[in-house]
Amino acid sequence: MEKSKISIRDLNLYFEKQHILKNVNIEIPENQVTVILGPSGCGKTTLMKTLNRLVDLHDNARFSGSILFEGIDILHPATDLVHIRQKMGLLSQRPTPLPMSIFGNVAYGLKLKGIRHKKNLAPLVEKYLREANLWEEVKDRLNDPAIRLSIGQQQRLCLARGLAVNPEIILADEPTSALDPISARIIENQFVELKKDYTIVLVTHVLRQARRIADYVVFMYLGDVVEQGPAEAFFNNPTQEKTKEYLGGAFN
């Protein structure tokens, strides 16, 4: 088996009395696209936000278990959140351009890394915009407000911004759900391209998307991990009844 980048062990998460994640155990393999599949409301997004501890923003969230990453337990109260979050770029369902220019958005992440001078920033901004496959489209208008880009471009800008903090993992939460099919494909291809250098965790409920780019699949249902395994085995020989039903389109 491949080296695993993140090990989720016995993870349980509650919002008040509601049991959202039930005894989740997942090994996320390094330099692969891990797709977390499942119908809406099954805890996919919550799992994602637990990985970079954005669940802390909810006053009523309680969790137990551990998430091991480079020998650190992400869930430990003393864990340095800034360090953890900079190791994981997050791409959310709708693009979230910050209220500044295109350049400013990418530079925002760089500045958090302590890179200040425009002279040092400019080549890096270009590098990450290229990595996100956006450079050619925006190179002549870097100082325009980011909000003027199309939705698909905005999402790639967010990808560039996420890459700029130099993460090892990309967390993508249904990143193409608000995009047109062509923009979605560009993002998908970019993921396949990026997995050489990054470990990618993608949440989606689009089966076809999962089939196209997944290397490893985790299928969740109502907070339980029903089945997980390498993509080929998962799609061709699912072992669980629930998985077969889902692949057959029962929940969509």
Place this chain on the structure above:
Amino acid sequence: MATTITYYKLRKIKDRIVSGWVKTMVGLVLLLPVVIAISLLSKSWLILGHSGLSELLFSSVWRPLAGEFGFWPFIISSVWVTFLGLIFTAPICLLSAIYLTQYGSKRLLGMMQPVIDILAGIPSVIYGVWGILLIVPAVGSFLAPLLGIETSGFSILAGGFVLAVMLIPFILNILIEIFRTVPRDLFEASLSLGASKWHTIKHVLLGKTFPGIISAFGLGLSRAFGETIAVLMVVGNVVAIPKTIFDPGYPLPALIANNYGEMLSIPMFDSALMFAALLLMAIVILFNIFSRWAIIHFEKKQ
């Protein structure tokens, strides 16, 4: 057959009446400021012919009996009081709005809402009385002696304090509304890049809402400039250019409120007061134009 036609015609007539009615009402609203401006202008025509605009605006000699009307002391007093009020109120409103929307619990915000509404609903004369009872003595016998200054306490500073308190519910309410419009995703995006909460507030929240903040303070400014009774009660009402904020002043609205209906036997006094009103209106309109310009300017930049 005939009835359907009449019915149809009737509907058309009704339609026409309603749309005419609606348009008239809108026209009336639009006409209102114009009518006010014209009537003020026509009333102050007399004094404008007598003294000339620049003398009226910039002369500091106020001797109505001798026919000399210089509004400079009033303008300066108004500007001082207004800006002091805004300077005092700005950090209070901005920081409490940030706390209530970003740090405090939902319950606290829920508890604050009625408090803010009550503050907003207190009549301005009560703020004035409170100012006389508390602020004026505080300035006169505590703050000023501390700095070695002598004053009765009825001063520009007292006016600024009272004004600041009156502006709090007004501006705070707008700021809370504005801050709540910023989507949660945006915060998460910034935090997920490793930004601290304060960094996120400074760059994302304040960046996103900057035009709104400008307009909140612009509206506050207009309101503060025209606030009459409460300020009048604590500011001293002495016609002189205030040298420090511990000196008394005499803002424009106070001039009008104190004198209209009295001493109208003095020639042109009536016209002079109308000119003061016209001036007040012009300045408030200028503030509005400025804050609108600022909003458009900063929205473009985002």
